[in-house]
Each structure stands twice: as C-alpha cells, then as structure tokens.
Amino acid sequence: MTTHFAFAGRVSTEDQQDPQASHHWQIMRAEGLVKPHGEIVREYFDVGQSRSIPWQRRPRAAALLQALKDPDRGFDAVVIGEPQRAFYGNQFGLTFPVFVHYGVHLWVPEIGGPIDPESEAHDLVMSVFGGSSKGEGPRVFRRGF
DSSP states (O other): OOEEEEEEEEEOTTTTOOHHHHHHHHHHHHHHHHTTTEEEEEEEEEESOOTTSOGGGSHHHHHHHHHHTOTTSSOSEEEESOHHHHOOTTHHHHHHHHHHHTTOEEEETTTTEEOOTTOHHHHHHHHHHHHHHHHHHHHHHHHTO
C-alpha cells in the first residue's frame, strides 16, 4: 500500500535564506525518507515565518493542522525535512498530540521514519531538536546574519 504524505516545512527570511533553496533541500530530505513507502501529495511550506511562532499562527502550518481534522484530507502521514525548522522550544510537545489524536503519523529524517507516540526516546530526541532550535536565533544574531 502506498502512503500519501503531506510535506511540512518553513523558512525564515530573517536569516537571509533563499526560500527556494531552503524548500528544495528540505523537501529532498523528506522525499529521501518517504520514497520507499509512498509519495508526497500535498505541501504546507511557510515562507517568512520565524521558528518561534507557534504552528497555529503560521499560515501554512495552521492549514495543515486544520487539514488533520478532515478524514478526506488526501494524505495519511506528514513528513518534515528538518525538525529544527519545524519545532521551536516546546512546540513539538504541544503539536504532536494533535497528530496522534487524528491518527496521522509524523515522519522525521532524524528518527528514520514515523515518530512513535509511546517512545520516550523519540520524545527526547524531538525535545532536543526543539531546544537546539531555540538557540539558533541568538547564534544567527551573533554571526551578524
């Protein structure tokens, strides 16, 4: 059975990244992970949104959260290209339960597949990425963009 995936990504323009280049490498990582299992059929990619903004306030991430509620959403799972771009601080802990509630698996390259909601190790890994993401803003600022 082929799994249909939605891709979720984000790029901020505050660190002077090229949105097209950022989208390209994030979706390439996501496709590399899911290719043996299915295909990406939808995209939710926020441009110009800081990682510190909660998912509910990022336009495309908010649309993805809304789509999770629809049983005819057109995808079975969601894949992200890089957890540091997707989750900041405790955002994973606040967002992932919505995926679990609607029975939509979340795939992450660093996990090697879907996050297991029962795995303390997966939760810890994702928490570390959120914490490292939180430190990225000050690092970019110190580098002087």
